Amino acid sequence: YxxxxxxxxxxxxxxxxxxxxxxxxxxxxxxSNIIDNNVLPESKYQQLTEHNPEESNANWDPVFSPDGTQILYYSDKSYTLGIYKRSTLGLYKPKKIVTSGYTEKYEGFHYLKSSLSYFPDSERFAFVAKTSKGDDIVISQVKNGKEIERITLDFNSIFEIDVSPDGKKIILVGLKDAQSDLYIYNLETKTISRITNDYFDDRYPRWSPDGGQIVFSSQRFITESYAQEDEHLIFSNLYYNIFTYDLGTNTVIAITNASYDHQYPTWTKDQQTIVYSAYRDSVSNIFVYDFKEEAIAQLTNIFSGTFSPCVSEDNTEMVFSSFYKMGWDLYLYSNPLDSLDYIEYQKPQTIKDNPFDEVFHLNEFKRFYRLREKLVTKKSRLTSEYFFMKDSLESKPDFREDKEPEVGKYKLKFTPDFLFGGLAYTTGYGVTAQVYVALSDILGNHHINIMADANKSLSESDIVLNYYYIKKRIDYGAGIFNLVDDYYYFNYWIDEHGYIYDGLKKDRSTGVNTLVSYPLDKFNRIDLYNNLFYNKIEWYYWYDNDWHVLDQYTKDAWVYAPSLFYTHDTALWGITGPIKGSRLMAGVQKSFGSHNDYLNFYGDFRKYVALNRKYQLAGMLNVGFSTGLDKQEFIMGGYYNLRGYLNKEYLGNNIAVGSLEFRYPFIEELKIGFPLPIWIRSIRGAIFADVGKVWDTYDEFKNTHDNPIRVGYGIGTRMNLGYFILKFDWAWKSTKGFESSPSFYFSLDAEF
Structure with a gap:
């Protein structure tokens, strides 16, 4: 073999x-005693999904369609959570019908606190979607996931829901004012009514087949007696049990009463049994309660746990999710209710109204300080207690007092969140010392960022100090800065004698800025910047091993330059950079100042296509246009936009640069034993091509002979070393191909 x-x-x-x-x-x-009587999920039940690092780690909350031909479930097969449908008859492959994580209407779903529910016609279903403004109930078509109706209710959050058997009502768990209760929404009258109103947590409501009862899981009391076992844990004796709510009599009945959690209850079609999962023996498995026999039976015995069972209407199939091998999968159990060994169980109990505060007496649990340890005095190894009775007069009482600490007003105090510094080297700038410090208060409402790099002198260094206030939805910021940019020109100056000199343009800006950032939703925002700065531009020429300033070309001015930017970001990140989604930034900047008048337009679009979790395509398009009396210059060439060329090799008032990368796993694992033991995993590679052009006038743009489109291409590697991402790139110019010497770049930042 x-x-x-x-x-x-x-x-x-x-x-x-x-x-x-x-x-x-x-x-x-x-x-192991736990595994002794339990089995592997795949050894006894039919596995419907198979999670793996290449596709999915979570498949859960399955539900049968009323006609039994389809199953809906949640899965993260395509990186973000989505709703999938699959045929129980094997007529088609599983298909995603609802996607989340890319728009403000579908920001996501509540992880492990969501549910899917069919309408009686098997053509529509309902679910809860997280949006930029809260949670909505969405009704969609099963065929393609197309939205039919969206219901917005006044809740902080909406969790599990279920459609009534007649399709006219929806039972839901609504969270409002830190309290979760059961509510019924009428789809015809567009009204909502409250079913429960207490401090207890209610979850997983399901309609009975006749529509007269609701089964749910709750932490509410079953009896009035309450014994606190551990004074450290006020609510240590609260467990989820199964209850029913009779809509005709408004009574709550306890079906189970045990000191472990019971979850995911659901009725069978005949309304004679309830199927649920319970953590008996510390492992969640599926059980069934029979009302007629007043007995329970265990349906599954999987040692890794089973959850969210759903029984088909003819009781011939049960689908559930199970956690095994670090992931969730769906399994099918045929004829689950046949040949069961029932054990006699307690009779259902009608629950009295036990007010939360009357049972707990929270004033007795009020404690603002740690429980002190018992006073212990030092004793010798051998004392008279070994031979004589202890004298009670010699006992030492504990006179220590429990003092409640003083609660004062909140004081703003900054602590470091992040500190990074060291020496860096880039091909174009040489060696610089850099430092980045991030500070914030304990509530995270105030942030200070300090960025600086030392280069020759203080005036020649880049220094940025910003403060941000992010307590509210709108973020505010202010800062000061000193930024210095050097532009080198080879063989640039020609004097009256015909001698040629290298040139240097130094652009220094010192000033203040403000920021107002408004998030439209999770993926979109608008930023308004205001910059007021003193700008000075100096020109130098290289002569006699030194730079000499050309005073006649020196310009300085005070400039006010506001700018407005729109940002869109749905990118999902991998270990070295984005792997799926898109990013867009578009903006405009206008200057107001003496001898400094310009209007700039910016655009940056990036798209990421995941072929699978290891292989991706990444594309970037960057454009810029400048108009006015003092047009700004865009640079092209070097690591950031046109690899294979010198840094800032080309300048122009307009620019268009595109990049395309194919990213792949280069080395999965690298172990070195000598001279130092080094173990590096997931070294990734990239094959890239950059193309770009700069121009000043439209004639230059059309002139492809003197000003052709520049192309560079190459290969690179990327490694995530924890604190930073180490990147190496080798690039060639298109004019000479691999016959020329490659340009080499290394950096400590993520992929674009």
């Missing part, structure tokens, strides 16, 4: 990985 895995398949009928799993399970079952 060519491999051990192939030999295992031919010999045992399954892969080497499966053989290892069975061997591990055998050992766990032999030496």
């Amino acid at each position: 060519k491999s051990v895995n192939e030999a295992a398949k031919r010999t045992f009928g399954f892969s080497m990985e499966s053989l290892e799993d069975q061997w591990r399970y055998y050992l766990q079952k032999k030496y």
Whole structure:
């Protein structure tokens, strides 16, 4: 055989990985009491989904359609959570019908606190979507996920929902004023009514088949007696049990009463049994309660836990989710209610109204300080207590007092969040010393960022100090800055004698700025910048091993330059950079000042296409246009926009640069034993091509002979070293290809 895995398949009928799993399970079952009577989920039940690092880690909350032909469920197969449908008859492959994580109407779903519910016609379903303004109930088509109706209610959050058997009402868990209760929304009258009103947490409501009762899970009391076992944990005796609510009599009945959690209750079609999951023996498995027999039976015995069961209307199939091998998968159990061993259980109990504050007496639990340890005095190893009775007069009472600490007003105090510094080297700028410090208060409402790099002198260094106030939805910022940019020109100056000199343009700006940032939603925002600064531009020429200033070309001015930017960002990040989604920044800047008049337009669009979790395509398009009496110059060439060329090799009042990268795993794991033990994982590679052009006038743009489109291409590697991402790139110019010497770049930042 060519491999051990192939030999295992031919010999045992399954892969080497499966053989290892069975061997591990055998050992766990032999030496663990919990696993002793339990099984692997795949060994007894039909596995419907298979999570793996390449596709998905979570598949849960399945629900059968009323006609039994389809299953809806949540999955993160495409990086973000989505709603999928699959055929129970195998007529088509699983298909995503609702996507989240990219728009303000579908920011996401409540992880493990959501539910899907069909309408009786099996053509529509309802779910809860997180939006930029809160949670909405959405009704969509099963066929393609197209939204039919969106319901916005006055809640802080909406969790599990369920559509009534007649399709006219929706039961939901609504969170409002730090209290979760059950509510019923009438789809015809557009009104909502409250079912429960207490401090207890209610979850997983489901309609009975006749529409007269609601089964749910709750932490409410079953009896009035309440014994606090541990004074450190006020609510340590609260567990989720199964209850029903009778809509006709407004009574709550306890179905279970045990000191472990019961969750995900659901009715069977005949309304004679309730199926639910419970953490008996510390592992969640699925049980069934029979009203007629007043008994329970265990349906599953999986040692890794089972959750969110759903039984088909004909009781022939049950689908559930199970956690195994660091991920969630769906499993199918045929004829789950046949040949069960029922155990007699308690009778359902009608619950009295036990007010929360009357049972707990929170004033008795009020404690603002840590529980002190028992006073212990030092004793010698051998005392008279070994031979004589202890004299009570010699006991030492504990006279220490419990003092409640003083609660004062909040005082603003900054502490460091992030500190980074060191020496850096880039091909164009040489060696510089850099430091970045981020400070914030304990509530995270105030932030201070300090960025600086030392270069020759203080006036020649870049220094930025910004303060941000982010307590409200609108963020505010203010800061001061000193920014210095040097532009080198080779063979630039020609004097009256015909001598050629290298040139240097030094652009220094010192001033203040303010920022107002308004988030439209999770993915979009608008930023308004105001900059007031003193700008000085000096020209130098290289002569006699030194730079000499050309005073006649020196310009300085005070400039006020406001700018407005729109930002859109739905990018999902991997270990070295974005892997899926898109980013867009577009803005305009206008200057007002003497001898400094310009109007700039900016655009930066980036798109990421994930072929799978390891291979991606990334594209970037950057454009800029400047008009006015004092047009600004855009630079092209070097690491940031046209690799393979010198830094700032080309300048122009207009620019258009595009990049395309193919990103792939280069080295999965690298171990070095000598001279230093080094273990590096996930070294990624990239193949890229950059194309760009700068121009001043339209004639220059059309002139492809003297001002052609520049192209550079190359390869690179990326490594995430924890504190920073180390990147190496080798790039060539298109004019000479690989025959020329490559330009080499390294940096400590993420991929674009």
